[in-house]
Every structure is written in structure tokens, then in C-alpha cells.
Amino acid sequence: MARPGRPAKPKPDLHPLVESFLDMLTTERGAAMNTRQAYWRDLADVTMYLRNEKNSDLNKATTDELKAYLKDLANKANTKSADRSKIAVRTVARRLSALRQFYRFLVSENVREDDPTSTIESPKQGRSIPKTLSEDEVNTLIKTAASTDTAEGVRLVCLLEMIYATGLRVSELVGLPLSAIGENKEFIIVSGKAGRERMVPLSKPAQESLKNYIARRDEHLSQDKSDAARQNKWLFPSKTSDIGHLTRQRFAQLLKDLAKESGIDGSRVSPHILRHAFATHLLNNGADLRSVQKMLGHADIATTQIYTHILSDQAKETVKEKHPLSKTGTDN
Numbered sequence: 215m216a217r218p219g220r221p222a223k224p225k226p227d228l229h230p231l232v233e234s235f236l237d238m239l240t241t242e243r244g245a246a247m248n249t250r251q252a253y254w255r256d257l258a259d260v261t262m263y264l265r266n267e268k269n270s271d272l273n274k275a276t277t278d279e280l281k282a283y284l285k286d287l288a289n290k291a292n293t294k295s296a297d298r299s300k301i302a303v304r305t306v307a308r309r310l311s312a313l314r315q316f317y318r319f320l321v322s323e324n325v326r327e328d329d330p331t332s333t334i335e336s337p338k339q340g341r342s343i344p345k346t347l348s349e350d351e352v353n354t355l356i357k358t359a360a361s362t363d364t365a366e367g368v369r370l371v372c373l374l375e376m377i378y379a380t381g382l383r384v385s386e387l388v389g390l391p392l393s394a395i396g397e398n399k400e401f402i403i404v405s406g407k408a409g410r411e412r413m414v415p416l417s418k419p420a421q422e423s424l425k426n427y428i429a430r431r432d433e434h435l436s437q438d439k440s441d442a443a444r445q446n447k448w449l450f451p452s453k454t455s456d457i458g459h460l461t462r463q464r465f466a467q468l469l470k471d472l473a474k475e476s477g478i479d480g481s482r483v484s485p486h487i488l489r490h491a492f493a494t495h496l497l498n499n500g501a502d503l504r505s506v507q508k509m510l511g512h513a514d515i516a517t518t519q520i521y522t523h524i525l526s527d528q529a530k531e532t533v534k535e536k537h538p539l540s541k542t543g544t545d546n
Contacts, residue, residue: 226258229273235319248385256312273320277330284310284334303337310336346490351478352378355469358476365433369450369460370468372420372427377485379420380404381492381510384462384485390449399424404511412511493518 239245264270320326359370435442445451448459473483507518
């Protein structure tokens with residue numbers, strides 16, 4: 215969606231094979247819509263470079279052409295800024311990953327005999343340590359949100375309590391159907407990446423905030439009956455959203471505003487950082503890594519292990535003692 219006051223940029227006409235690849239991701243791998251759109255953006259960027267700079271197209275690109283694209287992408291970063299440089303490395307790595315999967319798809323479909331990415335090395339990335347918040351800071355955010363008794367305030371408290379109690383991805387949280395609420399509101403059923411379903415328990419504060427929110431949920435429904443019927447299937451309906459429920463972008467903006475009101479640096483507050491806080495605080499308080507992995511919906515425990523890098527020394531020892539793989543170091 216274009217920003218207010220700016221005309222929407224026309225979407226490039228990509229090769230039909232890109233659409234076939236994206237359909238495969240959705241149907242065979244269960245990729246979420248956000249994942250599909252991310253791949254489309256990555257492949258669209260490469261496509262435009264190849265057409266404008268190399269008079270070529272994605273389906274017939276050579277190794278040298280793709281190397282030139284990735285070099286150009288890296289050079290666009292401001293090398294004087296360490297943060298921008300790190301972002302560039304991650305972007306190059308992500309684009310290369312998307313290209314690899316696309317060309318492997320073409321080879322598997324006998325469209326190409328070769329994979330032009332097979333000899334391209336991935337850029338080296340430093341290990342990224344998750345940003346997080348302290349328990350006091352999370353409590354401050356919740357208390358500030360609860361200081362107003364408006365329908366928006368009640369909803370924001372519920373969103374905060376639920377993401378902090380469950381560690382849901384922001385897209386999972388705002389896209390929860392009303393039917394996801396379990397009996398007595400003690401748990402929710404979440405459909406995560408690749409269609410993997412998991413049951414996540416709710417803390418007592420989250421249960422209470424959910425109860426308070428449900429009592430005022432209708433205030434977030436449109437007065438128009440047809441619009442309200444479309445919105446009513448969602449736990450967090452929205453009168454202004456085209457998709458019928460609160461968007462992740464809107465939730466992120468609400469958190470930025472809340473951080474400012476709470477006296478916390480807005481750059482340190484986002485839905486994803488609250489997910490990091492959930493995992494870090496659980497491990498700090500003695501939870502075992504496997505349980506946290508399941509609640510976060512990570513397919514591989516190695517993804518969850520990164521949180522141990524920001525724990526206190528005492529907590530690290532606790533996790534090490536309780537980690538079921540601490541003796542073997544393998545993930546069976």
C-alpha cells in the first residue's frame with residue numbers, strides 16, 4: 215500500500231515462472247501469505263535489475279549476472295554506518311536464498327538444466343543477538359496502556375498481555391480467529407508457519423485481559439452490518455482495515471506511541487521485541503529450552519538457543535542443567 219500522498223508504484227510484470235514458484239511455496243510447503251509476498255519482493259527486485267542493467271530476465275540469468283546484482287546490492291549500503299552494513303549483509307543473504315530456491319525449483323521442473331547460484335557463496339553474517347526489554351519495562355508498558363479505560367486501551371492491554379504470555383509472532387496474534395480461544399479462555403489454538411498448529415496456554419493476567427477485552431470487542435466492529443459480519447470472525451476486528459482485522463503495522467505503531475508515553479525508547483519496542491522478551495524472561499526464570507521452543511513455534515531448537523546468549527550467568531547454568539540435549543549437543 216502506498217503512503218498517504220504518494221501514488222502507488224506499478225508492480226513489475228514478472229515472468230510466469232515466478233508465479234508458479236510462489237504457488238509451489240504456498241501449496242506444497244504451506245508458506246504463509248507474508249512469506250509469499252517477501253519472496254515476490256525479493257525476486258521482483260532482481261528482475262528489475264536484470265532487465266534494466268543486463269537486458270536479461272530472471273529465468274535465463276547467468277551466474278555472472280546474479281553476482282553483479284548481489285555486488286550492486288551490497289554497494290548501495292552506506293559503508294560508514296555499521297548498522298546499515300549489517301542490514302545489507304542480511305539483505306544480500308536473503309536475496310541469494312530466494313534465488314537459490316527459485317532456481318532449484320526451475321531445475322526440478324526441468325525448465326533449466328543448471329542452477330546459476332550453485333557456485334555463489336553466501337556473505338558471512340555475524341551472529342545477531344535479539345533485542346529485548348526488562349520485566350520492569352514490560353510491566354510499565356502494560357500499566358501505561360491500562361491507564362485509560364477506552365475500548366482502544368482495553369484492546370491494547372489485551373494485545374500486550376497475550377503477546378507477552380504466549381510469544382506469538384505478530385502476524386499470528388493479530389490474525390487470530392475468534393474460534394482460536396479455548397474453553398474458559400485458558401489457552402489459544404495457533405496455526406503457525408507451514409500450517410503447524412499448536413496449543414498455547416494463557417497466563418492469568420492474559421486470561422483476565424482477554425475477558426475484559428471480549429466484553430468490549432463489539433466496539434471495534436463497524437456499524438455497517440455487512441462489514442461487521444466480515445470483521446466478526448477475527449479476535450481483533452478493525453473498522454478501518456481492508457483485511458477485517460487489526461494489522462501488524464497498526465499494532466507496531468500503537469506500541470511506538472505507547473513507548474513514548476511510557477518514557478521508553480521507541481526503537482526498543484516492537485511486537486517482535488516483546489516476543490524476544492517472552493522467551494528471555496521464561497528462560498531467566500528457569501523454563502527449559504524445549505518448552506520455550508514449542509511455545510514459540512520454532513521447528514529447530516537451534517533457533518531458540520540464540521536466546522541463551524542474553525541470559526544471566528545463573529540462568530545460563532539453569533538452562534544448561536535442564537536442557538535435554540546438554541549432554542549430547544544434538545537435536546534428534
